[in-house]
Amino acid sequence: MRKLLNTLYVSTEGAYLRRDGLNVVVEVERVEKLRVPLHLLGSVAVFGQVSLSPALMGSLAEAGIVTAFFGTNGRFLARVEGPVSGNVLLRREQYRVMDDGPDCTRIARAIVAAKSLNQRSVLQRALRDHGSALTDAARDAVIAAIDRMQDIARRALHETDLDRLRGHEGEAAALYFGVFGHALRVTDPALAFRGRSRRPPMDVPNALLSFLYTLLVHDCRGALEGVGLDPAAGFLHRMRPGRPSLALDLMEELRAPLADRLALSMLNRRELVAGDFRIMENGAVLLAEDSRKTVLTAWQERKREEIEHPFLKERTSLGLLPHLQASLLARALRGDLDTYPALIWR
Amino acid sequence: MLILVSYDVEVTSPGGARRLRRIARACKDYGQRVQFSVFEIEVAPDQWVLLRARLVGEMDPVRDSLRFYFLGSGGRRRIEHLGAKPVVDLDAPLIV
Numbered sequence: 378m379r380k381l382l383n384t385l386y387v388s389t390e391g392a393y394l395r396r397d398g399l400n401v402v403v404e405v406e407r408v409e410k411l412r413v414p415l416h417l418l419g420s421v422a423v424f425g426q427v428s429l430s431p432a433l434m435g436s437l438a439e440a441g442i443v444t445a446f447f448g449t450n451g452r453f454l455a456r457v458e459g460p461v462s463g464n465v466l467l468r469r470e471q472y473r474v475m476d477d478g479p480d481c482t483r484i485a486r487a488i489v490a491a492k493s494l495n496q497r498s499v500l501q502r503a504l505r506d507h508g509s510a511l512t513d514a515a516r517d518a519v520i521a522a523i524d525r526m527q528d529i530a531r532r533a534l535h536e537t538d539l540d541r542l543r544g545h546e547g548e549a550a551a552l553y554f555g556v557f558g559h560a561l562r563v564t565d566p567a568l569a570f571r572g573r574s575r576r577p578p579m580d581v582p583n584a585l586l587s588f589l590y591t592l593l594v595h596d597c598r599g600a601l602e603g604v605g606l607d608p609a610a611g612f613l614h615r616m617r618p619g620r621p622s623l624a625l626d627l628m629e630e631l632r633a634p635l636a637d638r639l640a641l642s643m644l645n646r647r648e649l650v651a652g653d654f655r656i657m658e659n660g661a662v663l664l665a666e667d668s669r670k671t672v673l674t675a676w677q678e679r680k681r682e683e684i685e686h687p688f689l690k691e692r693t694s695l696g697l698l699p700h701l702q703a704s705l706l707a708r709a710l711r712g713d714l715d716t717y718p719a720l721i722w723r
Numbered sequence: 724m725l726i727l728v729s730y731d732v733e734v735t736s737p738g739g740a741r742r743l744r745r746i747a748r749a750c751k752d753y754g755q756r757v758q759f760s761v762f763e764i765e766v767a768p769d770q771w772v773l774l775r776a777r778l779v780g781e782m783d784p785v786r787d788s789l790r791f792y793f794l795g796s797g798g799r800r801r802i803e804h805l806g807a808k809p810v811v812d813l814d815a816p817l818i819v
Binding site: 383384385386387388389392397398399400403405410411412413414416417670673674676677678 | 748751752753754755765766767770811813814815816817818819
């Protein structure tokens with residue numbers, strides 16, 4: 378099993394990262410804050426006004442460590458990475474499958490079905506944990522959504538048309554986010570969920586979800602590059618310049634277990650409160666700078682939790698799931714597996 | 724796996740200061756300095772082969788000594804630290 382390499386997050390304004398031997402050194406106002414050997418890192422993520430020396434960027438790229446730059450609010454800006462690696466034959470197969478209807482749909486439907494089932498289990502979990510605290514109407518709505526999502530997943534598995542499959546996905550998402558607010562136990566109206574909104578997120582749960590999705594897509598992208606797949610050429614998501622379509626595909630099945638659950642538990646356990654968010658003039662809600670560290674810490678801790686992989690039957694950490702799924706996807710494209718076994722959370 | 728590397732280099736001998744510097748440099752590249760001549764190093768077996776060869780190549784076996792303590796993968800749990808010079812857990816979330 379490969380080791381879960383750490384991610385270095387730097388979000389202190391004015392931090393400077395430089396190379397010293399085989400170490401990354403983080404300085405803030407000329408004071409050394411942290412020194413990490415390169416071989417322990419899988420990626421570096423920097424937020425806001427943080428700079429890196431060219432020598433460090435070169436060493437990171439050479440060591441296969443991806444550096445990603447994010448804006449102060451967590452929006453992805455740019456990546457620096459080394460030479461394209463991996464197998465050209467695998468990538469050719471990826472493009473072929475993308476253009477070929479049946480093979481493409483086969484992979485996409487595994488993803489859509491898994492995504493709906495994973496969203497469904499988030500709702501089931503909420504119902505188990507605090508269903509009794511919900512009003513009758515809310516509980517009925519959640520139960521109805523759970524039933525219909527199961528049905529959508531079943532239909533998705535037999536869908537042969539890619540566009541209709543995307544329709545199923547949208548339907549499941551609408552059902553899920555229609556009742557997602559009931560999974561929140563906090564009563565503070567400032568933390569209420571008012572339907573999925575993004576660019577910009579208009580309430581606290583959306584702001585948190587968007588931030589976590591940004592982190593997840595970064596991990597998925599790195600995982601795909603790690604196995605030599607092109608993160609821009611997706612099956613479910615249409616290609617568009619600049620969009621990491623395949624990373625978004627890979628992320629679909631992982632959103633609910635990795636990001637949504639973490640968002641819910643952080644709010645439900647009051648690890649984040651209304652004061653951790655800022656409301657902008659246009660109504661957009663953003664995670665405050667200091668609170669980003671709370672979320673980053675929780676995200677890293679969550680990635681260290683272990684589970685048994687449902688398909689591989691091996692113990693693994695949640696943080697390795699994007700890497701394992703990416704390698705399963707590569708095996709499916711090579712023909713070593715009949716189809717892509719998308720991750721279905723128990 | 725976690726390895727504790729400690730060394731004694733005879734700096735008064737010819738080239739001693741240079742050997743000390745280069746041994747420290749090698750340890751620093753892969754691990755964390757926890758005391759003056761003591762490093763905690765978390766490496767994969769293949770990386771250890773490289774580092775070990777580098778250390779052995781730098782030392783003078785007649786004058787210097789190197790000690791490697793193999794603490795295994797759960798080694799961090801067997802360490803207790805008191806007092807100054809706090810150590811960073813490089814496995815924990817790295818957030819600055």
